[in-house]
Amino acid sequence: MNPFSHIDLRVNNLEKNLPFYEGFLTALGFIQTFHSDKWKVFAANGNLPSVAYFAITEDPLHKPNGNLVGFWVENRDEVDRLATLIKEIGGKITSGPQQFPISPTYYAVYFEDPCGNQYEIVHRLN
Template sequence: MNKFSHIDLRVHNLEIALPFYEGLLPSLGFTRTFHSANWRVFAAEGELPSAPYFAIIEDTNHKPNGNLIGFWAENREEVDRIAELVKELGGKINSGPQLFPISPTYYAVYFEDPCGNAYEIVHRFN
């Protein structure tokens, strides 16, 4: 059983970050929205509250740190596609997409959202 529940993400400027996430999260399977006055919630398929979800809130004092959120890709083409999408949406590619020496089959891209939060999309193949 996958124990993942949700991510509560802080951004220092929701107006800057929201268009990025509205473009990125559906491509990662977070296709439903449940927004409130303060939270922007993007959920995967399934019944809430057990469906995985990604919630974003503005915190003007938030500063990015060394945390990194990683997502699986089905294949290298998906890693490449997400990398292009990140660039189109105003994100910053930090490294890749490429093979990394983590293992002989570790193909990934590392990137940041417009507020500096760090991510990785990875595919490991046989």
């Protein structure tokens, strides 16, 4: 069982950040949208509420902090592909993609969205 349900994320400027998330989340497989005036919701394939989703809203006072959201992908090529996409859509690579000494198979890229929220995409076998 995967207990993950969703992420509610704040950005300080939705108009500036939304194009990044439209490209990034779609590439990760969040292909359904359920948008309202205040929330932009990207969901995985399937039926809510049983599929994971990522919801974004604007808070002009939001300031990024030390929190980090990590995503797992199936292979190193996918880490590299997404790292290239992140740069193309306005994200900032902060480290990688590369092998990290966390485990013998830990290959990752760390990055920030245009607002400064921190993320990681990782492939590892153990």
